[in-house]
Amino acid sequence: MSFKYIEHTADMEIIAEGDSMENLFIESARAMYGIILNLLKVEKKITHLIEIETKNKEDLIHDFLDELLFLLETKNMVFSGFDMKIHGNKLRCYCEGEKFDSEKHEEGSLVKAVTYNKLKVWEMDGSFKTNIVFDM
Numbered sequence: 001m002s003f004k005y006i007e008h009t010a011d012m013e014i015i016a017e018g019d020s021m022e023n024l025f026i027e028s029a030r031a032m033y034g035i036i037l038n039l040l041k042v043e044k045k046i047t048h049l050i051e052i053e054t055k056n057k058e059d060l061i062h063d064f065l066d067e068l069l070f071l072l073e074t075k076n077m078v079f080s081g082f083d084m085k086i087h088g089n090k091l092r093c094y095c096e097g098e099k100f101d102s103e104k105h106e107e108g109s110l111v112k113a114v115t116y117n118k119l120k121v122w123e124m125d126g127s128f129k130t131n132i133v134f135d136m
Helices: 021-036 057-075
Strands: 002-007 011-018 046-053 077-087 090-099 120-124 127-135
Touching: 002 021, 011 021, 021 057, 021 077, 021 127, 046 057, 046 077, 057 077, 057 090, 057 120, 057 127
Parallel strands: none
Antiparallel strands: 002 011, 011 127, 046 090, 077 090, 120 127
């Protein structure tokens, strides 16, 4: 399980990897939060349920990350713990985190949106991978 950042002029691209589809989605969320804040400082104080159903894995990972951004923008919530199950193109995730505090969480860069540019989810050699571009 891992991720790496690839720089763009106004975007940030990541390639994430996991040993399961769930771990791939979790690593992608951690990578996105790693752009925004210091994830190690986010405590697991509250739980929020996210349920999503889409037509394919690309839409599923896009909508999951987009929902996390929406919760940050509208409820000021950030998450560091994820208990996730994916069945087909359905996701159910209990996210654990707390209210965002720019001083405590060491605010990083603003992620404006999850894009469909280069968005891809695939399996290779027993591991799951994704390529995601964030609009900064």
